Amino acid sequence: MAFKVIKEDILSENDGVASEVRASLAQEKTFMINLISSPGAGKTSFLEVIGPKLKEEGISFVIVTGDCFTSRDAERLDALDLPVVQINTGNACHIDAQLVASALEDVDLEGMDLVIVENVGNLVCPAEFDVGEDVKIAILSTTEGDDKPIKYPLLILESALAIINKTDLLEYVDYDMDFSVENIRKINQTIKVIKTSCKTGEGIDAFLSWIKDKIKIKKIT
Amino acid sequence: MHEIKLTQNLVSILDREVASDEIGMVKVVHLEVGKLRYIVPEIMQTAFRHVPKHEKLTEAKLEIEVITGGEFTLKGIEW
Numbered sequence: 001m002a003f004k005v006i007k008e009d010i011l012s013e014n015d016g017v018a019s020e021v022r023a024s025l026a027q028e029k030t031f032m033i034n035l036i037s038s039p040g041a042g043k044t045s046f047l048e049v050i051g052p053k054l055k056e057e058g059i060s061f062v063i064v065t066g067d068c069f070t071s072r073d074a075e076r077l078d079a080l081d082l083p084v085v086q087i088n089t090g091n092a093c094h095i096d097a098q099l100v101a102s103a104l105e106d107v108d109l110e111g112m113d114l115v116i117v118e119n120v121g122n123l124v125c126p127a128e129f130d131v132g133e134d135v136k137i138a139i140l141s142t143t144e145g146d147d148k149p150i151k152y153p154l155l156i157l158e159s160a161l162a163i164i165n166k167t168d169l170l171e172y173v174d175y176d177m178d179f180s181v182e183n184i185r186k187i188n189q190t191i192k193v194i195k196t197s198c199k200t201g202e203g204i205d206a207f208l209s210w211i212k213d214k215i216k217i218k219k220i221t
Numbered sequence: 222m223h224e225i226k227l228t229q230n231l232v233s234i235l236d237r238e239v240a241s242d243e244i245g246m247v248k249v250v251h252l253e254v255g256k257l258r259y260i261v262p263e264i265m266q267t268a269f270r271h272v273p274k275h276e277k278l279t280e281a282k283l284e285i286e287v288i289t290g291g292e293f294t295l296k297g298i299e300w
């Protein structure tokens with residue numbers, strides 16, 4: 001029997017396209033975030049809250065939203081007159097770099113401050129696929145249980161920011177916030193944690209201040 | 222479900238590798254998969270049987286070594 005040593009990262013093809021996306025964003029100094037959460041954690045609701053505020057601040061942005069079959073998320077964002085590009089992933093449970101590259105072909109990135117990728121609701125697969133983003137953001141929520149960080153450590157490890165959403169429901173659910181945050185920190189010592197509620201507005205300003213800093217840093221580097 | 226997409230990525234690398242004349246019918250494909258990848262080896266085997274691939278790969282079996290960390294590497298092929 002003959003043997004050939006190969007030693008190649010299986011995601012190298014995806015990572016190559018992600019590097020091309022990253023290079024074209026770097027050219028325009030556009031910051032890109034990749035929002036990842038389980039279904040129903042509040043990605044679209046979060047965008048419905050921060051989108052108009054980003055507009056008020058004069059930040060130019062586009063939302064690339066992924067959905068398996070429907071255009072419901074895109075319609076919700078479009079109703080608020082937010083700039084949105086829809087990707088239907090079909091059977092795929094995540095957005096990969098090629099899908100983002102194709103979506104961005106229709107977007108004029110000149111002068112664009114921010115690209116927001118709203119990934120397919122899933123805590124496993126999207127964490128694996130680099131789409132050319134500057135940072136991944138994990139959105140967790142109080143209704144889905146405080147053990148999600150330890151059950152899905154790759155996402156926490158890969159993310160620069162963890163948002164714990166739906167804090168307005170804390171009094172109705174058995175969610176141990178300290179346990180959750182402690183586990184997030186055990187997995188990733190440098191991750192920032194922001195607790196938010198799209199209903200009460202808690203934490204939204206903290207997020208806006210975080211993202212504005214990131215955009216500013218990208219502009220000067 | 223990500224096993225299907227990951228298997229397609231694997232096969233696109235393998236198709237390129239086996240195109241060379243010196244390589245015969247592949248018997249074993251060696252992979253190293255980190256636990257953080259949440260890959261179920263049995264699902265990956267099934268996906269590998271079904272995805273379209275080079276004819277030199279049709280009898281190949283995946284030998285998946287599960288390791289710590291987040292690596293996902295094609296180590297080599299036997300033929």
